[in-house]
Amino acid sequence: MYFLGIDLGSSSIKLSVLDAEKGETVCSVTAPDFEMEMIAPQFGWAEQQPEKWWQYVKEGLANLKKKHDFDLKKIEGIGIAYQMHGLVITDENLDPVRPSIIWCDSRAAAIGNDACEKIGLENCQKQILGSPGNFTASKLKWVKVNEPKVFAQAKYMMLPGDYIAAKLSRVAQTTSSGLSEAALWNFSEGKLATGILEQMGLPEEIIPEIVPNFGIQAKVHPEIARELGLNPETKITYRAGDQPNNALSLNVLQPGEIATTAGTSAVVYAVTDKDAYDEQSRVNTFLHVNNSEEKKRNGILGIINGSGILYQWLRKMVSLGNNELVSYDLLNAEAAKAEPGSKDLRFYPFGNGVERIFNNKQANSGTENLNFNIHQPSHLIRSACEGIVFAMNYGFDVIKSMGTSGEIVRAGKGNLFLSPVFREIFCNTTQATLELYNTSGAEGAARGAAYGSGYFKNLDEAFGGLKVLERLEPTKELSERYQEIYEKWKTNIKIEKK
Numbered sequence: 001m002y003f004l005g006i007d008l009g010s011s012s013i014k015l016s017v018l019d020a021e022k023g024e025t026v027c028s029v030t031a032p033d034f035e036m037e038m039i040a041p042q043f044g045w046a047e048q049q050p051e052k053w054w055q056y057v058k059e060g061l062a063n064l065k066k067k068h069d070f071d072l073k074k075i076e077g078i079g080i081a082y083q084m085h086g087l088v089i090t091d092e093n094l095d096p097v098r099p100s101i102i103w104c105d106s107r108a109a110a111i112g113n114d115a116c117e118k119i120g121l122e123n124c125q126k127q128i129l130g131s132p133g134n135f136t137a138s139k140l141k142w143v144k145v146n147e148p149k150v151f152a153q154a155k156y157m158m159l160p161g162d163y164i165a166a167k168l169s170r171v172a173q174t175t176s177s178g179l180s181e182a183a184l185w186n187f188s189e190g191k192l193a194t195g196i197l198e199q200m201g202l203p204e205e206i207i208p209e210i211v212p213n214f215g216i217q218a219k220v221h222p223e224i225a226r227e228l229g230l231n232p233e234t235k236i237t238y239r240a241g242d243q244p245n246n247a248l249s250l251n252v253l254q255p256g257e258i259a260t261t262a263g264t265s266a267v268v269y270a271v272t273d274k275d276a277y278d279e280q281s282r283v284n285t286f287l288h289v290n291n292s293e294e295k296k297r298n299g300i301l302g303i304i305n306g307s308g309i310l311y312q313w314l315r316k317m318v319s320l321g322n323n324e325l326v327s328y329d330l331l332n333a334e335a336a337k338a339e340p341g342s343k344d345l346r347f348y349p350f351g352n353g354v355e356r357i358f359n360n361k362q363a364n365s366g367t368e369n370l371n372f373n374i375h376q377p378s379h380l381i382r383s384a385c386e387g388i389v390f391a392m393n394y395g396f397d398v399i400k401s402m403g404t405s406g407e408i409v410r411a412g413k414g415n416l417f418l419s420p421v422f423r424e425i426f427c428n429t430t431q432a433t434l435e436l437y438n439t440s441g442a443e444g445a446a447r448g449a450a451y452g453s454g455y456f457k458n459l460d461e462a463f464g465g466l467k468v469l470e471r472l473e474p475t476k477e478l479s480e481r482y483q484e485i486y487e488k489w490k491t492n493i494k495i496e497k498k
Contacts, residue, residue: 001455002026002074005446006060008053008082008160009242010102010264011035011308015060017070018446020455023465025443027068031060035312039099044106044353044362047099050088053160054167061228072229078168078220079238079449081245081441082161083264084181087139092155094166098147101139102160104265104305106353109360111145111200112138112183119199121281127186127193129277129285129298132200133360134353136182141200157182157206161239169218169236172208177287179210181241185287187275187298213240213289214452237452240289242441243269244299248289249444250410250437251463253297258409260426261441262416266307266388268396270300270404282357283398289448290459300402302395306352306365307388308415313351314384318377332419335385337378340425340478341485344369345379347387348493357395364494382421389425390489396430408433412440413469428478429486436470 001021007014012035016028036056039047064070085103090096101107112132116124124131132138136159144151156172159182166172179185179192184207186193197204211217217236225232240248247259247269255273260266273296277285288297311331319325351365367383400406409426413436416422427434447462456462 001076001450003446003449003453003455004075004078005442005444005449006057006078006080006164007242007245007441007445008080008164009441010038010048010083010104011312013053013056013060014440014442015057015064016440016442016446017064017075018443018450020450025446027064027070028440028442029060029063029067031056031063038102042107046102046105046353048102050096050100050160050163053164057164058228065229073231075230075234076455077235077237077449077453079445079447079452080161080164080236081240081242081445082159082164084159084241084243085135086160087136087143088158088160088163089140089143089150089154090156090158090163090166090172091153094156094170094172096163097153098143098150100160101142104353105139106134108138108142109134109354111141113360115141115196115199119195125277125279126188127195128180128183129187129275130183131281132183132196133281133356137184137196137200137202140202140206144202154206156208158208159241161241162208165218165236165239168220168224170221170224171218173211173217174208175213175239176210177213177240177244177289177291179207180287190293214238214448216453235453238445238448240448241286243267243301244286244289245444245448246412246441247271247299248448249412249439249441251466252410253288253290253459255297256405258404258406260392260409260411262307262388262392262422264308266304266392266416268302268392268399268409270399272298272300272404274298274403276300276402278398278402280359282359283395284356300399300404302392302399303356304349304388304391304395305355306349309352310349310384310388311416314381328418331381332421334378335382335419335421338376338382340481342379342383342386343374345375345383346489346492347380347383349384349387349391357391357398358495362496368492385416385419385422386425386485387489388416389422389429390486392426393429393486394490406430406432408435410435410437412437414440423472424478425482427472428474428482431474431479433474434472435468438467438469
């Protein structure tokens with residue numbers, strides 16, 4: 001029994017096939033070969049073409065067959081993980097009517113803040129455990145206000161993973177977990193947040209059918225199955241935003257368990273059994289993938305927009321425009337040459353729009369204390385790693401203030417966690433034990449699909465092949481050193497005034 005996981009990121013799309021009987025991934029591909037473009041027509045904007053996502057999903061499926069000689073007709077079920085908070089608006093034919101406004105786009109922050117003020121912060125927190133902020137609902141309202149002709153063509157509002165599922169099945173659907181990340185789920189009543197829609201003047205009928213995260217959601221359409229080489233009986237049996245899915249992939253499902261990742265963005269994600277929220281809306285609470293009426297499971301998420309994007313930018317800068325960019329391994333090795341603190345060079349990784357941890361305000365980005373006679377490339381790269389971790393820890397501190405212990409954090413051994421320097425900084429700044437696992441978002445989506453199809457009777461069975469590759473403990477000396485560096489860094493954050 002084989003199950004496909006699709007992980008739709010903002011840099012690339014990863015596909016993995018799980019042999020459910022063995023509990024192991026048998027093949028994986030990434031498409032495209034380059035990092036996907038973000039379109040930024042104005043400062044603070046970020047868009048991508050949904051049609052490109054679909055093109056790269058098809059390319060990835062073709063490569064599974066071509067490069068790994070895998071028969072796609074063996075796939076029983078499909079799981080989809082996707083970049084959160086993005087807005088895809090389609091017409092009745094499920095064709096996008098404009099580019100997707102993706103997660104790191106800042107244009108709608110003022111709309112969300114205004115809506116929260118009109119509804120009342122206390123009422124917002126009661127309904128959606130925070131404020132609408134810069135999430136999907138606010139982006140949809142922005143389109144209605146600024147692009148009325150486009151909005152008039154809108155039949156469905158979907159999240160990025162919903163769009164991929166719709167392309168496979170030709171059925172428009174979403175999930176309650178997805179609606180929670182769109183600021184459109186009423187936690188107190190356990191239903192669509194119609195009060196938010198009404199306040200924003202958004203039609204309820206634009207929300208597609210709501211299906212569970214796990215279970216038979218739809219079949220792949222016969223014509224699409226023929227085009228892609230899939231079995232026409234293949235079903236979509238799981239979908240979730242990338243951070244709840246990352247937690248799933250790490251078997252982070254119970255209260256007190258914590259997941260982290262540092263890809264395009266950097267995230268700390270803690271599971272709770274409470275409808276918890278931060279009074280300043282610096283972190284956000286969403287429905288976790290295994291939430292149920294019997295057992296409440298929410299995920300508290302602290303996010304930093306500019307982590308992998310910063311590392312990607314550094315890679316381009318040190319490559320001097322060469323067609324063949326230097327490797328991330330080389331960046332990691334260079335960072336290891338510098339000592340903790342990077343000779344007092346500080347990097348603030350906030351150059352990718354407004355930040356939720358600062359209540360949807362823009363913070364300063366770039367370097368501080370740069371000295372041309374002292375600092376080498378190794379200091380610049382290490383200071384960037386330190387800045388990313390410090391920003392993550394800033395959000396982690398908020399999460400811990402909400403009752404999470406933070407003693408053990410799980411991560412997949414990928415992206416920035418491939419760097420020994422980054423792992424050292426993370427472990428000693430957070431003062432948490434870091435466990436690294438042999439998994440990925442695409443594999444997690446495949447495991448979710450296997451459970452959603454009924455192959456695994458429970459989620460415990462789904463993680464039989466999950467293994468700890470490495471466990472890192474903070475040390476007294478380094479923890480004290482990083483706490484000192486972190487406090488200096490934190491004191492010098494400059495946030496725009498509104």
